[in-house]
Amino acid sequence: QVQLVESGGGLVQAGGSLRLSCKASGNTVSIKSMGWYRQAPGKQRELVAAITNRRSTNYADSVKGRFTISRDNAENTVYLQMNSLKPEDTAVYYCNADLYFEKDSWGQGTQVTVSS
Numbered sequence: 001q002v003q004l005v006e007s008g009g010g011l012v013q014a015g016g017s018l019r020l021s022c023k024a025s026g027n028t029v030s031i032k033s034m035g036w037y038r039q040a041p042g043k044q045r046e047l048v049a050a051i052t053n054r055r056s057t058n059y060a061d062s063v064k065g066r067f068t069i070s071r072d073n074a075e076n077t078v079y080l081q082m083n084s085l086k087p088e089d090t091a092v093y094y095c096n097a098d099l100y101f102e103k104d105s106w107g108q109g110t111q112v113t114v115s116s
Helices: none
Strands: 002-007 010-013 018-026 031-039 046-052 058-059 067-072 077-082 091-099 112-113
Touching: 002 091, 018 031, 018 091, 018 112, 031 067, 031 077, 046 067, 046 077, 046 091, 058 067
Parallel strands: 010 112
Antiparallel strands: 002 018, 018 077, 031 046, 031 091, 046 058, 067 077, 091 112
């Protein structure tokens, strides 16, 4: 099993920046890729960005050019740098680990609120 702990959420004005961190522990050799999802009130959870073990990345169209996902394999940590934040980025952000031969692991979520 893999445990994920997120940090870095908070309240920021539109146009501002935040950096989310997610540290993995446990059976980290089973991690195939890691990513960030978000869920706004009344909406479905959606993929924001993901990064594979080889650092191949994938972004939602709504965040391309504003968000950057990165990964420190030695520290088993994934980051999400969020710039030019908009009110519509307000959501609970969840870290995800896609695992070999196991169900995905999820973090507890961290709230990001962008005021206009």
